[in-house]
Amino acid sequence: MITPGVYHVLMGVFPYLCFMAKVKTAFFCQACGYEAPKWLGKCPSCNAWNTFVEELSSSSKAESIPFSRQSGNAKPRPISEIEQKATARLPLKDSELNRVLGGGITQGAMVLIGGDPGIGKSTLLLQMAIQEPCRVLYVSGEESEQQIKLRAERIGITNPGCELLIETDVIRIISVAEQQLPQILIIDSIQTLFAPHIESAPGSVSQVRESTALLLRFAKETGVSVFLIGHITKEGSIAGPKVLEHMVDTVLQFEGDRNHFYRLLRTVKNRFGSTNELGIYEMQGNGLRMVENPSEILISHTDEALSGTAIATTIEGLRPLQVEVQALVSTAAYGTPQRSSNGFDSKRLNMLLAVLEKRCSFRLASKDVFLNIAGGIKVDDTAVDLAVIMAILSSNVDLPISKGFTFAAEIGLSGEIRPVSRVETRISEAEKLGYTHIFVSAYNKGLKTNGTKIKVIALKKVEEAVKNVFSQE
DSSP, X not given: OXXXXXXXXXXXXXXXXXXXXXXXXXXXXXXXXXEESSOOSBOTTTOOBSOEEEEEOOXXXXXXXXXXXXXXXXXXXXXXXXXXXXXOEEOOSOHHHHHHTTSSEETTOEEEEEEOTTSSHHHHHHHHHXXXXXXXXXXXXXXXXXXXXXXXXXXXXXOTTEEEEEOOBHHHHHHHHHHHOOSEEEEEOGGGOBOTTSOSOTTSHHHHHHHHHHHHHHHHHHOOEEEEEXXXXXXXXXXXXXXXXXXXXXXXXXXXXTTSXXXXXXXXXXXXXXXXXXXXXXXXXXXXXXXXXXXXXXXXXXXXXXXXEXXXXXXXXXXXXXXXXXXXXXXXXXXXXXXXXXSSOHHHHHHHHHHHHHTSOOOOTTEEEEEEETTSXXXXXXXXXXXXXXXXXXXXXXXXXXXXXXXXXXXXXXXXXEOOSOHHHHHHHHHHTTOXXXXXXXXXXXXXXXXXXXXXXXXXXXHHXXXXXXXXX
């Protein structure tokens, strides 16, 4: 029963309740950021399935950003009247990161670094922050000051200009950065930031997109270089909308197996340099160590020659590498033979085994074949094919391959040895590391071997490779 007093209270509040704004929601695709008024099973923009999540829409327009120095002043100019200026770069002490970025960090650039949890993304950027002799603002939304200080002491603090800020409000971060104006701003991580005018949780599509847009505007208008650390999904792609990778200038992927010491820093996108560069690090107790000559580390140094091992001369990005291919062939203990590979495409391994079976009459259908690329790295270069076949045959007949042999050729379905790109660079790398013979394809056009101390053996068929490898002493 409603008393007269309660009735009068309700009647006084009712007009205000009628005019209250309704909470509006929308559905966003987590893959591309497409917005829809209702849930959809398939995104009409990127054709991804089951990627829509419900989020609150912005109830009000974003407030004016205090650092927007160019608002209202932008005017179109003829492209012929624009002066060409040299790109200002800040060279870094980290030679591997310097190489991957194209010779240093560009002024006003935004760099996104993604990788598996615990792979070393925060360690890499904190190491750069405390070693570079410049003003750096390190912003963390995941760890406390004590945690970061403990890791910094383990690495070794040398930069007094490195300042730490624990904050997740992107407006507050930009305000502090506007006052400090550091040369480098590091955000760890972009999924923890939120914009107050966006009514959704941190890490959502709207928050990630808006936070990145605000930081991008700040970077372009002030010339501060911004590094963003991004989480990745279980599929290996960077979490958040795909537009995030389009907004930034550079996308780096930090790869590696946590059970191994080596980490690879690859360039996925770079507006200021090449996308074919590769940086290699070794994880140690006091941080990440730059690996200047990875070929000597990725190859086992044993006193005696072992069967089932072959050395391949591959190229990762623009850097030639010597990798060790290990194979084990044994009689199948069960009815179905096993095919397993680590660091090499398993489908390509099955194809090479079929070539040996069909074209070269090697009976491997009833045997287990295990393949491993030493060092825990993954190889996609087809020039490893010949080394894979030689390692398998070496284990099958239990005959070791000479330590002075290395291989750089692709295998075709008919058993022919196909040429690979940049064969001169591969030969030069093998010669520098002291190899005596390198096996390549005879179909390499314009192959120049004059003046090389290493013996270059050109082959046309797999049968020729078998005769040359296992008949030489």
